[in-house]
Amino acid sequence: MKTAVITDSTAYLPRNVRKANNIHMVPLNVIFGHESYQEEVDINADDFYDMVKEGGELPKTSQPSIGIMTQKLEELSQNYDTVISIHLSSGISGTYQAMVTAGEMVEEIDVHVFDSEISCHMQGFYALEAAELANNGATPDQIIRRLNEMKESMSAYFMVDDLSHLQRGGRLNGAQAFVGSLLQVKPVLHFVDTKIVPYEKIRTRKKAIKKIVSLFEEKIEEGGTYKACLIHANRPAEAEELKKELEEKHDNVQVVLSYFGPVIGTHLGEGAMGLGWYRQS
Numbered sequence: 001m002k003t004a005v006i007t008d009s010t011a012y013l014p015r016n017v018r019k020a021n022n023i024h025m026v027p028l029n030v031i032f033g034h035e036s037y038q039e040e041v042d043i044n045a046d047d048f049y050d051m052v053k054e055g056g057e058l059p060k061t062s063q064p065s066i067g068i069m070t071q072k073l074e075e076l077s078q079n080y081d082t083v084i085s086i087h088l089s090s091g092i093s094g095t096y097q098a099m100v101t102a103g104e105m106v107e108e109i110d111v112h113v114f115d116s117e118i119s120c121h122m123q124g125f126y127a128l129e130a131a132e133l134a135n136n137g138a139t140p141d142q143i144i145r146r147l148n149e150m151k152e153s154m155s156a157y158f159m160v161d162d163l164s165h166l167q168r169g170g171r172l173n174g175a176q177a178f179v180g181s182l183l184q185v186k187p188v189l190h191f192v193d194t195k196i197v198p199y200e201k202i203r204t205r206k207k208a209i210k211k212i213v214s215l216f217e218e219k220i221e222e223g224g225t226y227k228a229c230l231i232h233a234n235r236p237a238e239a240e241e242l243k244k245e246l247e248e249k250h251d252n253v254q255v256v257l258s259y260f261g262p263v264i265g266t267h268l269g270e271g272a273m274g275l276g277w278y279r280q281s
Contacts, residue, residue: 003134003143004080006072008064008095009040010088011124012231012261021131026072028095030262032059039262048262049234049270061263063095069102077108082140084112086126086147088119091194092267112140114147117194121229121258122156122276156276157190157199157215158231159208160268188212205271209242212275217250219277226253228277233260234270253277 007013009027018025027038032051037043043051052058076083085103090096096115103111114130116123126147133143186208188199202208220226228246232239236257243255260268 001082001139002080003138003140004076004083005127005131005134006076006083006085006099007123007127008087009038009261010093010095010119010263011086011127012040012045012120012258012264013124013127015040017128021128022135023127023131024072024076026064026069026095026099028064028093028263029062030059030266031062036062037262043262045234045259045261045265048265052265052270058266058269059262061266063093063098066098066102066105069099070105073102073106073109073111077106080109082110082112084114084130084134084140084143084147086114086116086123086130088123089117089191089194090115091117091191092119092196110140112144114144115194117151118154118156118191118276120156120231120260120264120274120276121256122154122278124258125154125227125229125278126150150278153279154276155190155215155219155278156274157188157212158268158272158274159186159188159202159205159212161186161205161271209273212273213242213246216246216275216277220250220253224252225280226277227280228253228255228275229258230255231258231260231274231276233265233268233272235273239273 004024006024009025027041029036029038085099087096087099099113103113116126130143133146186202186205188202188208188211189196190199202211230239230243239257243257246255260272
């Protein structure tokens with residue numbers, strides 16, 4: 001049985017990484033005025049943040065169409081028997097459910113849809129693991145079992161410079177409790193039951209990042225080896241410096257850098273910073 005792996009563009013796996021690992025991708029969209037762009041296809045993160053600065057406001061976003069998803073599945077059915085399709089959290093996007101629907105419409109291939117319950121490169125970690133297993137001949141059941149094992153230790157925390165983007169887009173659960181004065185602080189957020197919820201309110205950016213790092217360090221002190229990812233919204237130098245600090249301090253952690261691309265960047269705004277991890281062993 002040949003198994004393909006799909007993820008969506010919000011995993012923010014570069015094209016060369018997807019190609020090297022035989023990972024297929026369906027793009028979400030960002031809409032500036034009357035122009036729609038497929039992220040990671042028509043527009044990259046650098047272009048996006050430049051366009052936001054020039055235009056003065058954030059665009060809208062939309063999930064992939066059922067048509068694009070069914071077309072991708074039909075293409076894969078020519079060479080594969082089954083698909084593992086890994087998507088951003090069902091609590092912040094309809095992409096997961098759209099792929100479930102597309103899978104039911106395409107009878108030529110067996111589709112297993114996995115809700116990462118998270119997003120960005122943490123979602124990418126699932127796709128990379130699934131691809132490695134699929135390329136080594138693992139069955140769909142074995143792959144899904146491993147992804148669920150990863151989910152038990154998968155965590156991510158992030159801070160935003162301006163909470164109003166999440167509030168406006170309806171991605172922040174319980175946002176009404178954070179209206180007013182909290183818009184002036186740098187809240188630390190995380191995913192709980194597929195939704196983005198506040199973890200703690202912090203007064204400054206520096207303290208918010210320090211809190212996220214402390215949460216990570218508390219976890220890795222329990223032992224084991226970890227894969228981690230620093231994710232930034234147009235702050236590459238800051239993320240690179242923090243990556244270096246973490247790697248020098250902890251020898252049981254492999255840290256990679258990634259970014260909040262156009263779709264997630266629309267809802268977080270420039271300057272957001274995140275740190276996610278899972279236990280390898």
